[in-house]
Structures are given as C-alpha cells and as structure tokens.
Amino acid sequence: MKFKALVLVALTGVFTACGGGEETKETTSSSSTTAPAVVEAPVEELDPMENIGIGPIDELEFDDEIDKELATAGEEVFNAKCTACHKINKRYIGPSPQGIYDRRNPAWVMNMILNPDEMTQKDPIAKALLAEYASPMANQNLTIDEARGVAEYFRTLDVAE
Amino acid sequence: MLKQALYGLAMASFVLTSCGGPAAESGKKATSGALSGSAAEKVYVAPGEYDEFYAFISGGFSGQLAVYGLPSGRLFRVIPVFSQDPEKGYGYNEETKPLLNTSHGFVPWGDAHHPDISQTAGKVDGRWVFINENNTPRIARVSLKTFETEEIIEIPNSAGNHSSSFVTENSEYVVAGTRFSVPVPQRDMPINEAKGNFKGSLSFLSIDQEDGDMDLAFQIRMPGFDYDLSHPGRGKSHGWFFFTTYNTEEAHTLLEVNASQNDKDFIAAVNWKYAEQLIAEGKFEEETTNYAENEWDHHTHMATTTMKKKVKVLDASKIPGLVYFLPTPKSPHGCDVSPDGEYIIGSGKLAAELTAHSFTKMLKAIEDKAFDGEQYGIPVLQYEAVNAGAVKNPGLGPLHTEFDGKGNAYTTFFISSEVVKWKLGTWEVVDRQPCYYSVGHLMIPGGNSREPFGKYLVAMNKITKDRYLSTGPEVCQSAQLYDITGEKMELLLDFPTIGEPHYAAGCPKDLIHDKTTKLFKLEENNHPYVTKSEREAKVVREGNDVHIYMTMIRSHFAPDNIEGVRVGDRVFFHITNLEQDYDVPHGFSMIGANTAELLIMPGRTETSMWYPKQVGVWPFYCTDFCSALHQEMQGYVRVSPKGASTPLTWTLDDDPLQ
Numbered sequence: 001m002k003f004k005a006l007v008l009v010a011l012t013g014v015f016t017a018c019g020g021g022e023e024t025k026e027t028t029s030s031s032s033t034t035a036p037a038v039v040e041a042p043v044e045e046l047d048p049m050e051n052i053g054i055g056p057i058d059e060l061e062f063d064d065e066i067d068k069e070l071a072t073a074g075e076e077v078f079n080a081k082c083t084a085c086h087k088i089n090k091r092y093i094g095p096s097p098q099g100i101y102d103r104r105n106p107a108w109v110m111n112m113i114l115n116p117d118e119m120t121q122k123d124p125i126a127k128a129l130l131a132e133y134a135s136p137m138a139n140q141n142l143t144i145d146e147a148r149g150v151a152e153y154f155r156t157l158d159v160a161e
Numbered sequence: 162m163l164k165q166a167l168y169g170l171a172m173a174s175f176v177l178t179s180c181g182g183p184a185a186e187s188g189k190k191a192t193s194g195a196l197s198g199s200a201a202e203k204v205y206v207a208p209g210e211y212d213e214f215y216a217f218i219s220g221g222f223s224g225q226l227a228v229y230g231l232p233s234g235r236l237f238r239v240i241p242v243f244s245q246d247p248e249k250g251y252g253y254n255e256e257t258k259p260l261l262n263t264s265h266g267f268v269p270w271g272d273a274h275h276p277d278i279s280q281t282a283g284k285v286d287g288r289w290v291f292i293n294e295n296n297t298p299r300i301a302r303v304s305l306k307t308f309e310t311e312e313i314i315e316i317p318n319s320a321g322n323h324s325s326s327f328v329t330e331n332s333e334y335v336v337a338g339t340r341f342s343v344p345v346p347q348r349d350m351p352i353n354e355a356k357g358n359f360k361g362s363l364s365f366l367s368i369d370q371e372d373g374d375m376d377l378a379f380q381i382r383m384p385g386f387d388y389d390l391s392h393p394g395r396g397k398s399h400g401w402f403f404f405t406t407y408n409t410e411e412a413h414t415l416l417e418v419n420a421s422q423n424d425k426d427f428i429a430a431v432n433w434k435y436a437e438q439l440i441a442e443g444k445f446e447e448e449t450t451n452y453a454e455n456e457w458d459h460h461t462h463m464a465t466t467t468m469k470k471k472v473k474v475l476d477a478s479k480i481p482g483l484v485y486f487l488p489t490p491k492s493p494h495g496c497d498v499s500p501d502g503e504y505i506i507g508s509g510k511l512a513a514e515l516t517a518h519s520f521t522k523m524l525k526a527i528e529d530k531a532f533d534g535e536q537y538g539i540p541v542l543q544y545e546a547v548n549a550g551a552v553k554n555p556g557l558g559p560l561h562t563e564f565d566g567k568g569n570a571y572t573t574f575f576i577s578s579e580v581v582k583w584k585l586g587t588w589e590v591v592d593r594q595p596c597y598y599s600v601g602h603l604m605i606p607g608g609n610s611r612e613p614f615g616k617y618l619v620a621m622n623k624i625t626k627d628r629y630l631s632t633g634p635e636v637c638q639s640a641q642l643y644d645i646t647g648e649k650m651e652l653l654l655d656f657p658t659i660g661e662p663h664y665a666a667g668c669p670k671d672l673i674h675d676k677t678t679k680l681f682k683l684e685e686n687n688h689p690y691v692t693k694s695e696r697e698a699k700v701v702r703e704g705n706d707v708h709i710y711m712t713m714i715r716s717h718f719a720p721d722n723i724e725g726v727r728v729g730d731r732v733f734f735h736i737t738n739l740e741q742d743y744d745v746p747h748g749f750s751m752i753g754a755n756t757a758e759l760l761i762m763p764g765r766t767e768t769s770m771w772y773p774k775q776v777g778v779w780p781f782y783c784t785d786f787c788s789a790l791h792q793e794m795q796g797y798v799r800v801s802p803k804g805a806s807t808p809l810t811w812t813l814d815d816d817p818l819q
Contacts, residue, residue, distance in 0.1 A: 080683070084695050084714040084739050092814075093717065134789040135715050139742040141680070 046124060048103055053123050055111030056144060062106060062155065071156050074149030081140040082150070088157060093135050098157045106151060112137060113147045203644060204654045206233040211674065214606045214667050216619060217276045217290050218640065221661030224271040226292055226303060231606070231617050231667065232642055234656030242301045242310045243271025243294045247757030251310075254759055255733070255768035256463040256688075263297050263315050264451045264468070272296045275326060275390075275664040278305075279368070283330040283395050283611030287672030289373050291326040291335045298322030300337055300366060302373050307678045314375050315452040317472060318345045318362045324391040324404050324496075328368070330611065334433065335375065336393075337364040338404050342385035342411075346450065355413035359385035363404060365433060374456065379440050379473040381431060381483065384537040385411050387420070388429070390495055390561075395611050396502035398520040400434035403505050407492035409536070420492065421511060425544070427486035427536075428496055428507050430523060435483055436475055445473040460687040462766050478538035485527060486536060487518050488544040495561035499570070499585055500611050504549060508559035508572065515559050515572060517588065519549035550588045555581050560601055561664075563608030565615025565645055573600040573620060580620055580643065582650060594650045596641060598624040605645070606667030614669060618643040618650065621662040628655055638662055679743040681764030688766035690735035695719040698818045700811040707732045709811070713747045713761065714739040715788040718781070720818050721796030725809030726773055728802055734759075734781075737766040747794070748784030758784045773800040 052058065078086075085093035100109055104125070112119050112126060116137035119126035130136055142150070206212055212230025220227050224244030228237045245252030245261070252261050252269060261267055271294035278285040289311075290303045298316035303309065316322055321340030328335045342359035344350055350358065361383035366375045387408040394401035409426045412419030439445060450472045457464045477484040491509035493516070498505055505523075507516040525531075526546035533543045558576030565571070569591065572581050578599050582592040602621045606614040625639040637657035644651040683693055692698050692710040698719045701708045707730050712719045718736075726732060738747050740763040749759040754771045761767045773779070783794035801807040811818055 079696070080694050081739075081741065084712060084717075084719065093715075136788055138715055138740060138745070141741040 048108075048125055049105055051123070051125060052105050052107035053111035053115075053126065054118050055115030057107045057110040057114070060106040060110055060148075060151065062152075066155050067152055070149050070152040072153075074146075074151065074153030075156075077142065077146045078150050078153055081142065085135070085138065094133055094137060095129070097154045100154050100157075109154065110144075110147050110151055113140075113142055113150060114144065115139075200651065200653045204232040204234065204642065206230065206235070211670055213670060214614070214617065215670055215673055216604065216606070216665055216667040217278070218604075218619075218621070218658055218665040219276055219292065219661075219663045220273050220659045221638070221663055222272050223660030224273050224294070225659065226273060226276055226290065227659050227662075228308065229656070229658075230670075231619070232653065234640070234642060234654050236659075238308055239659060240303055240308050240310065242292055242303065243273055243299065243313070245269045245757070248760070250757050250759045250767060250769070253757035253769075255770060256766075257310075259464040259466040260310055260313050260455045260457070262453045262455055262466040263299070264317070264453055265297060268297050270296075271299065273660070273663070274323065276666045277327045277335070277609065278666045278668055279332040279373075280328055280330050280610055281332065283399075285607050285610050285666070285668045285672065286332075287668055287676070288332075290666060291328060293322050293325035293337060295322050295340070298325075298337060298339075300326045300335060300375065302335075302368075302375055304373070305673050306676060309457070311373065311457040312375055313453075313455045314366060314377065315454070316362075316364050316377070317450040317452040318360070318380060318448075319343075319364065321387075324363075324388040327391055327393055327402075327609065329393045329402070329433070330395045330399050332368050332370070334365045334367055334378065336391055336402060337366065338362070338388035338391055339383075340387050340389060342387065345382070346448070352413055355385065356411040357385070359411070359413075361385055361388050363388065363402075363429075363431060365436065376454075377452070377469070377472060379436060379445060379475060381436060382474055382476045382478070383429070383484070384409075384478070384539070386427075389493070392496050392498045392505075392609060394498060394502050394520065395500070398498065398502035398505075400432065401520070402431045402433050403496050403498060404429040404431065405489065405493040405496040405507060406486075407494075407510075425488040425490050426492055427541070428489045428493065428505060428518065429539075430485045430487055430505075432483055439475055439480065439483075440473055445475055448472050448474050460685070462681070462686060462688045484539050485523070486539055486541040487523065487547050488533070488541060489516050489518070490514070495559070495572075497562040497564075497570075497609070500564050500566050500613060502611075504585060506562045506570065506572075508561060510558060510560070510575075512559070513554060515552040515555050515562075515583075517549045517551060517585075518547045522549060523547045550586075552581075552583050552588045552590065555583065555590055556593065561603055563603055563605040563618070564613050565605060566607075566613040567615055569615075569645075571603060571605065571618055571645070571650075573603045575599055575601060575623070580618065580650065582645070592649045594643065594652060596620045596622055597628055597639065597655070598622055598626055600641075602662065602664040604665040604667055606669065609666070614667075616644070616646055617653075618645045619665060619667070621658065621665065623661070629657060680741060681762060683737075683739065683741060683764045686737070686764055686766060688735075688737070690733070690768060691766045692735070692737045694739070695813065695818055698811065698813075700725070700809055702809055705730050707809075709734050711736045712739050713737070713749070713783065713794075715745070715747075716783065716790040716794040717813070718749075718783075718794065718796045719813045720811035722799075722812045722815075723797070723810070724799040724801075725807045726798055726800050727805055727807070728773055728776060728800060730773060732771045732773060732798075734769045734771065735766060736761055736769070738763050740764070745787065746785050747787055749781060750784050751781045751798075752779050760785060773798070776800055776802050 120130045214231040216229040226240040241251035276292045279288045298319040302312040319339045323340035324338030339361040345360040363381040367378040386406040389405045391404040408420035489507035491512035493507035495508040505518040531546035556574035556577040562572045620641045625636045642654040738761040
C-alpha cells in the first residue's frame with residue numbers, strides 16, 4: 001500500500017515535470033465534459049479554513065446543535081452514493097470524511113460534492129487531492145439539499161470521535 | 162548519364178523537401194481555387210461547436226442506424242438495431258437479447274432500410290425514429306432520448322418488408338408492406354402456382370403517444386404484387402397512405418425480365434381512416450398467426466419477448482372503398498407526397514418520365530367512378546383522371562423524390578447518376594447535378610413532412626469506386642451533401658457511411674440535442690438484479706447457477722475477489738454502474754467468456770453470462786478507460802474443480818462485503 005502511494009507520487013512528479021510550467025496536455029483526470037485538468041504542485045499559501053472552493057455554495061454556517069433528522073437523511077445519501085469510495089474509518093479510494101471540518105471550510109465540502117469537475121481543475125486543495133489520490137472525485141449529481149444533509153452527517157462523525 | 166539522372170533526382174527531392182511547408186500550401190491554394198474554399202467554409206463546424214442538423218442514415222446490411230451531423234458529415238454514433246453489436250454488448254447481454262427474438266428464433270442480423278422520424282401535426286418532432294428490417298420483416302422504434310432501440314415488432318404474413326417504416330402525420334401509425342408476396346398463411350405448395358395464390362399484406366402499427374409502444378392494429382390483405390415503397394398523405398390527403406407496386410405480372414421467377422412486362426403498374430391508395438373505422442366497428446376477420454413483440458422496460462432495464470397469435474385482417478378485394486389503384490408507368494419505386502399533400506410522385510424505374518398524380522383529381526375520379534376495370538376486385542382509376550402531369554425526359558432510372566418546402570422537388574436518377582431539381586406544378590427541370598456514383602436515396606431534413614428544412618440535401622450513392630483512399634475490394638458507401646438554398650445545387654462534401662444507406666431522416670438539432678438522457682438514476686433502477694451500493698453486493702448460488710451482484714465505480718469492482726465458483730457452473734455477472742455523472746460508462750469483460758463485453762451506462766444494470774470451463778484463477782477488467790486508475794480496475798474469480806467444496810466468498814480489499 002505504501003509502495004503504491006510512492007509510485008503515484010512519482011508519477012505525478014513526472015507529469016508535472018513534463019508540463020514545463022506551460023500548457024500540459026497530460027492529465028490524470030478522465031472525467032466529464034470539461035477541458036483536461038492541468039496537474040501542478042500546489043503552490044498557493046492559503047488558509048484552508050478560509051477557502052470556500054468554487055461552486056453554488058458561498059457560505060455555510062452550522063447551528064450549534066446538530067440537526068439529527070437532516071444528518072440521518074444525509075447518512076442515507078452517503079451510504080447510497082458515496083461509500084464506494086469513502087470509508088469512515090480509513091483512507092480508501094478517497095479520504096475519510098472524519099474530522100473534515102478541522103481541515104476544510106463547510107462551504108468547500110459542499111462545493112466539492114456538488115461541483116467536483118471544476119473544483120479538481122481550479123481549486124488548489126482539490127487539485128492537490130486529485131494529484132494525491134489520482135482517482136477523481138466523482139460527481140454523483142446530488143441535489144443541494146442532499147449535499148447539505150451529507151455535510152450535516154459529517155458533523156456527527158466528529159462528535160463520535 | 163546515370164550520374165546525371167541521380168543528380169537530377171537528388172535536386173528534385175531537395176527542392177521538394179525544402180519547400181515542403183509553405184510551398185505545398187500555396188500550391189494547393191493555387192490549384193484548387195476559391196470555390197472549394199467556400200464549400201469548405203459551409204461544412205466547417207469549429208472544434209467544440211455543434212452541427213445544425215441530425216441525420217439518421219440507414220446502415221443497410223449492417224442492420225444498424227448511423228447518426229451524423231450536418232453539414233459536417235461527422236459520424237457520432239452507430240445505434241445497434243437489428244444486428245448484434247459486441248462494442249456495446251447489444252444482443253449479447255441478457256437484457257437486450259430478447260429484442261432480436263422472432264417467430265424463427267433468435268435472429269442476430271437484419272437488413273435495415275428506411276428510417277423515419279415521428280411527426281406531430283405533419284412536422285418532425287424528434288421523439289422517435291422508426292426503421293424497418295427487410296429480410297425477417299420487423300419494425301424497430303429507437304428512442305431519441307437514449308439513442309437506443311426500445312422496441313422491435315415482427316410483421317407476420319409478410320416477406321421483404323420494404324415499403325416501410327413510414328409514419329402518418331400525427332404518428333398515429335407506422336406502416337409495413339410486403340415486397341415478396343408469399344402464401345398466406347404459409348403452406349407447402351408449388352412455386353409456379355404463385356400467381357393468384359400468393360398474397361401481399363399492408364400492416365398498420367398503432368403508436369402509443371406517451372411511451373411509443375407499437376401494436377399491430379390491422380393488416381390489409383392485397384393481391385400478390387410487390388409493394389415497393391410508401392409515403393403518407395398529409396394535410397388534405399391525411400387519412401390516406403400510398404404504396405408503389407411492381408411485378409403486377411405476379412412473376413415468380415426471373416423477375417428482371419418477367420416483372421417488367423406491363424406498361425403500367427400501380428400506386429395503391431389506401432384509405433386508412435376508413436380501415437380504422439371498419440376495425441372499430443368490428444368488421445374484420447381475425448386470423449391466427451405467430452409473431453414476436455419485443456419491448457424494452459425503462460424500469461427494469463431489460464427487454465421481454467411476447468409471442469402474439471392473432472391479427473385483424475381487412476381483405477381489400479372484398480371491401481369496396483378501402484383501396485384504389487392509380488396506374489403508374491413502368492415498375493415505380495419511390496412513392497413520395499408533396500408537403501401540401503396534393504401530389505403523389507411515382508418514380509417509374511424504367512419510364513422516360515416522372516409521374517405526378519393529383520390527390521384532388523383522385524377524389525373526383527373516385528366520386529365519378531372513373532374506373533378502368535379492376536384487379537382482384539380493387540378498382541383501377543383512369544390514368545388521365547388522376548394524373549396531374551409528368552416531368553418529361555428528366556433523366557434515366559428515377560428512384561426517390563424529396564421536397565424543399567419552396568415549391569421544388571428533387572429526384573435521384575440511378576442510371577444517369579444525378580440529382581434533378583424540378584418545379585411542382587409546372588414540371589420543368591431547374592437544375593441537375595452529378596452524383597458520384599449511381600445515387601439511390603436522397604434526404605432533405607424534414608423532406609417527408611409538411612415542413613421540410615430546405616437547406617441541405619444528402620445523396621446516398623450505391624457505387625463509390627475511386628472517391629476515397631482504396632481499402633481493398635470492399636469500399637465504404639458514399640454520401641454527398643449539397644447546398645440547396647440557391648437556384649443551382651452546390652456539391653459541398655463527400656462523406657463515408659456504413660452498410661448501404663437506404664434512405665435517411667433528418668431534423669434540426671434543437672429537437673433532440675438538449676433533451677437527451679445523460680444518465681439513469683439509481684433510485685429509479687428496478688432491475689431484478691440491481692445492486693445499489695457496495696454493501697448490497699453479494700454472490701448467490703442456486704444449484705449450478707451462480708448470481709454475482711456486483712457494482713462498479715471509478716475505479717474498482719465490488720466484489721473484486723470471488724471464490725467458490727466451480728467448473729460446470731453457469732455464472733451471471735449482474736453489474737450495476739454506481740456512477741451518477743454524464744459520460745462515465747464502465748466496461749466489463751471476462752477472460753474466455755463466449756460473449757461480448759458489457760458497456761454499462763451510469764446508473765444501469767447489465768448481465769453477462771459465463772460458463773467457466775477451466776480450473777484456475779481468472780481475471781476480469783474494465784474495458785472502457787474510466788480514470789487515471791483505470792488500469793487498476795480489475796478482479797479475479799477462483800474456479801475450483803467440479804464438486805469441489807471451496808466456500809463461496811466475495812470480498813473487496815480482503816474484507817467481506819456486507
């Protein structure tokens with residue numbers, strides 16, 4: 001497993017080097033209708049907690065109390081549409097959502113769910129994640145309400161810990 | 162001398178090499194001139210931009226339907242209809258196999274002929290495209306939301322289903338007609354007793370306006386002629402359908418000579434509104450027959466076959482007022498109706514003129530009983546009483562006519578290899594342009610409707626010869642695109658087509674492009690073997706049948722390690738693509754499986770059947786590049802000997818899936 005990760009990092013390095021800082025036709029993303037993503041090492045020095053990403057959500061502030069009904073609905077959506085790639089207790093095809101709000105802005109999380117194609121092309125954190133995991137974040141076409149439920153469900157994972 | 166020659170060669174090659182770039186370009190411009198530049202601009206669709214029209218071009222003996230863009234001539238998709246298509250698993254996976262069932266069993270190939278787009282109020286509406294199969298008579302309905310075949314219905318009591326599959330102006334019916342008359346019902350009898358004993362059938366299939374479901378509403382029993390082509394009445398002639406006939410001689414051998422004896426054959430005018438009334442009043446014979454009706458179910462993602470046993474029949478020889486014959490010279494082929502519904506154009510293949518009948522005159526002739534005898538009890542109308550005019554000496558071997566909606570008609574001439582433009586009503590020839598070579602059908606988008614889009618004309622040629630780079634003895638079929646906006650037609654483009662294109666149908670892109678299905682919602686997937694999440698994945702043994710409920714998502718299968726399968730088992734891979742994004746299909750293939758791959762669209766479930774024959778550990782993988790880790794999308798099935806006690810397990814990442 002560790003070895004595989006190492007190879008991936010090396011591959012990413014090669015792609016980046018070939019790019020020569022200019023236009024790169026190589027891509028690690030095969031998804032969607034949009035133009036190929038350019039894989040670059042993340043250079044921006046940005047507070048990840050300030051980064052809301054790119055997408056339909058400009059701001060998301062949680063209530064103090066977790067909305068249990070909403071979180072349960074979100075858990076159902078997560079189990080149906082997301083668990084093929086995300087496990088709660090381990091790194092899998094993609095990262096675990098546990099403790100997500102310690103490292104990401106809630107709006108960023110929603111935008112990553114709702115607008116992954118553009119995020120993995122333009123958002124510095126999402127680009128770095130694509131380079132790290134190589135498998136693109138899949139667009140599962142959740143509605144904003146469904147994604148909001150998933151975002152609420154992620155809060156319960158933090159509480160459990 | 163030798164040295165000089167060599168020197169010369171060297172010089173020549175030096176010149177060629179050094180001037181390769183700009184000189185070659187300017188040379189091209191100088192020789193081909195400005196005219197071709199303007200043709201190039203007219204067919205150029207810039208990268209990322211869309212064509213203005215869809216063209217659905219028959220794949221002929223490939224059995225399929227090809228989708229092109231106009232004016233670019235680019236091929237976008239080959240829709241599998243009557244033939245198996247291993248690329249898409251069509252006719253190989255368990256879900257689509259029933260679509261190819263007939264009363265003769267599973268038929269893996271067909272001869273596709275005449276596509277026609279559904280209509281509303283006489284205008285093409287972009288809901289469905291219908292296409293007929295000539296060899297084992299069938300009509301298929303293709304959805305223009307999914308670009309998939311949704312239904313195939315077999316036509317009983319028919320053979321050579323050629324005068325088909327054209328729709329009425331509100332898509333009330335799609336028709337089929339017999340080209341090769343046969344005994345009805347089929348029986349053991351001497352061939353040379355065909356005359357008077359063989360019959361033709363004109364079939365009317367009703368269309369459900371909600372889901373497109375076709376039903377064989379009724380058949381009209383006809384004399385044993387050959388029914389070649391047909392088109393619906395429209396506007397004033399809505400309610401009538403017109404079929405060309407040849408071999409009114411009823412020859413059963415050497416038709417090339419024996420079916421070309423009569424000076425005139427007929428266009429059969431069928432009053433289908435009257436037929437509809439007779440059926441509603443119960444005035445029909447019910448006959449026993451046997452035919453397959455194969456339908457796709459959007460909820461279960463699979464097709465089922467129903468064998469139907471009855472057909473309602475109206476005998477044209479016994480029912481006055483149902484059918485009239487319009488005498489038409491010399492084995493007419495194309496049967497085309499002008500946009501206003503007034504003129505019925507018969508293209509006598511061997512005639513020196515192109516015949517135009519008048520619908521108004523036909524009604525009057527019927528009223529006046531202006532008959533010239535009868536054939537098998539069906540009145541023959543007097544030629545002069547129905548004829549509106551003729552295009553004199555238009556060319557050799559007329560086949561098909563389409564219209565531009567501006568008063569002009571365009572007819573193909575096979576023998577003289579040209580498209581001829583002429584005026585409706587005055588019958589004068591306006592222009593003629595050569596085709597390369599030997600044109601058959603032609604198509605103007607909406608050309609078989611009340612409102613043609615008279616901008617482009619596609620000629621579909623029978624002979625290709627030297628038009629493209631040679632590919633050995635067999636060359637592709639060739640289509641040609643003409644600009645018909647001016648007084649003179651202008652040839653813009655050659656483009657290759659598949660099979661042999663018999664006819665085509667076209668419409669503006671806006672009728673279809675924004676309305677297509679992008680994916681199938683997992684919530685709405687009611688396939689009996691669906692697996693909606695990885696935790697539902699499982700393997701179930703039922704005797705020697707093993708059902709593998711599997712999922713796929715970028716970029717792994719769940720489960721991807723399966724043990725406990727044995728030689729002698731029959732294994733079903735029921736695979737659900739969990740993706741919910743546009744254009745993310747995954748493929749599936751199993752080493753040694755005697756079938757094609759699966760190509761599974763997002764949210765859909767498909768099934769591949771496999772008989773493991775050899776002990777070992779056998780891999781399967783995703784065939785359609787899906788992500789950077791596509792090469793990692795693979796798995797293994799352990800096959801133990803017959804009778805082995807290896808426990809049935811299914812895992813992913815060495816964990817059981819539960």
